[in-house]
Amino acid sequence: MADESQKWVLMVTAQTPTNIAVIKYWGKRDEKLILPVNDSISVTLDPAHLCTTTTVSVSPTFDQDRMWLNGEEISISGGRFQSCLREIRSRATDVDDKEKGIKITKKDWEKLHVHISSYNNFPTAAGLASSAAGFACLVFALGKLMNVKEDHSQLSAIARQGSGSACRSLYGGFAKWIMGKDDKGTDSLAVQLADEKHWDELVIVIAVVSSRQKETSSTTGMRDTVETSLLLQHRAKEVVPKRILKMEEAIKNRDFASFAQLTSTDSNQFHAVCLDTCPPIFYMNDTSHRIISLVEKWNRTEGTPQVAYTFDAGPNAVLIARNRKTAALLIQKLLFCFPPNSDADLNSFVLGDKSILKDAGVESPEDIETLPPPPEIKDPSQKFRGDVSYFICTRPGRGPVVLSDESHLLNPETGLPK
Ligand code: DP6
Numbered sequence: 001m002a003d004e005s006q007k008w009v010l011m012v013t014a015q016t017p018t019n020i021a022v023i024k025y026w027g028k029r030d031e032k033l034i035l036p037v038n039d040s041i042s043v044t045l046d047p048a049h050l051c052t053t054t055t056v057s058v059s060p061t062f063d064q065d066r067m068w069l070n071g072e073e074i075s076i077s078g079g080r081f082q083s084c085l086r087e088i089r090s091r092a093t094d095v096d097d098k099e100k101g102i103k104i105t106k107k108d109w110e111k112l113h114v115h116i117s118s119y120n121n122f123p124t125a126a127g128l129a130s131s132a133a134g135f136a137c138l139v140f141a142l143g144k145l146m147n148v149k150e151d152h153s154q155l156s157a158i159a160r161q162g163s164g165s166a167c168r169s170l171y172g173g174f175a176k177w178i179m180g181k182d183d184k185g186t187d188s189l190a191v192q193l194a195d196e197k198h199w200d201e202l203v204i205v206i207a208v209v210s211s212r213q214k215e216t217s218s219t220t221g222m223r224d225t226v227e228t229s230l231l232l233q234h235r236a237k238e239v240v241p242k243r244i245l246k247m248e249e250a251i252k253n254r255d256f257a258s259f260a261q262l263t264s265t266d267s268n269q270f271h272a273v274c275l276d277t278c279p280p281i282f283y284m285n286d287t288s289h290r291i292i293s294l295v296e297k298w299n300r301t302e303g304t305p306q307v308a309y310t311f312d313a314g315p316n317a318v319l320i321a322r323n324r325k326t327a328a329l330l331i332q333k334l335l336f337c338f339p340p341n342s343d344a345d346l347n348s349f350v351l352g353d354k355s356i357l358k359d360a361g362v363e364s365p366e367d368i369e370t371l372p373p374p375p376e377i378k379d380p381s382q383k384f385r386g387d388v389s390y391f392i393c394t395r396p397g398r399g400p401v402v403l404s405d406e407s408h409l410l411n412p413e414t415g416l417p418k
Contacts, residue, residue, distance in 0.1 A: 135162030
């Protein structure tokens with residue numbers, strides 16, 4: 001190892017996207033290793049709008065592993081962090097940074113400590129799968145720092161042990177988490193089905209739904225479901241395996257009708273399984289139901305699906321439109337039904353790719369008030385002002401990347417948050 005008196009700090013910063021499942025993971029067959037009861041498929045969201053940035057650093061001056069999330073120090077003594085750190089450390093190899101004159105051998109990594117700083121570019125409290133991007137980024141960044149030679153699939157099996165859905169965030173485009181058969185979880189990993197360029201017409205609109213209720217965490221919720229729901233067993237054995245094959249075909253052929261039908265049906269079955277849990281779990285609320293009903297009516301009127309909907313462990317709607325034109329129509333309908341509170345400005349009500357707003361002909365809050373009522377709604381005089389906190393317009397996006405030195409979240413001299 002380099003002379004301890006040399007107070008060097010080595011660091012890597014990476015950015016990793018979040019993902020939304022279109023065939024859901026719900027239920028574990030092994031709680032500790034995080035092994036699921038069925039395969040799942042997700043679409044990766046554009047990191048420009050939703051991602052985690054993580055800096056990992058190592059120095060002989062660090063006396064313990066430490067982590068900061070959005071600037072606040074958090075404990076990493078929990079089993080999930082420790083599993084990820086242990087697994088990635090055991091795969092570390094020699095590092096020889098000639099430029100900085102730093103040499104670290106495989107053996108040194110057992111004794112060296114790391115500092116980690118992580119930042120989400122979206123509100124953690126909004127319930128938008130921050131743990132998926134977070135654990136994927138942690139594992140990816142540590143893999144780079146420690147010169148781990150494993151490929152993305154093998155890294156995904158480590159990220160999985162932080163949070164199940166994290167394993168799918170190691171890829172851009174579309175990813176599948178193969179449940180695997182091995183009791184030790186060696187074959188429970190993610191693979192890429194298609195990259196982000198494969199189906200770049202899709203537009204994703206997320207409605208962040210206002211909610212006062214504290215939701216049951218995914219981990220607790222799925223544990224209760226595994227213990228009490230018979231419907232989950234039927235779903236995992238009979239329904240999902242067939243759906244996975246159909247979804248893979250739909251993605252391969254860019255068959256939107258099939259993709260939308262499978263996505264929405266699978267979301268509904270996931271929430272049905274939650275309702276079949278004892279005690280029942282309610283993740284969606286009235287606003288979620290109103291959004292479903294709007295999309296269902298619109299799709300039926302058109303005779304072929306225009307938009308797919310999916311909901312995770314919370315009331316937020318993730319809507320996938322077949323193209324920009326449909327997305328503009330969707331935004332018009334949503335803004336009509338769920339306008340912002342009068343004091344909100346448009347800039348903080350529609351986030352992400354704001355160019356969709358222009359396509360929708362909405363350039364000021366006044367434009368929202370003059371939108372035509374969507375034919376799908378029964379009573380155009382009834383609006384649900386404030387029931388959606390804000391919208392995020394995005395699209396399928398790329399997988400993890402290493403960022404340049406300017407992006408470091410830790411001070412390169414001290415290894416402490418900037
Ligand atoms: C509804 O990955 O958050 O979003 O593995 O216990 O950390 P743990 O759960 P998590 O569960 C995600 C569940 C879901 C569906 C999905 O992403 O597939």
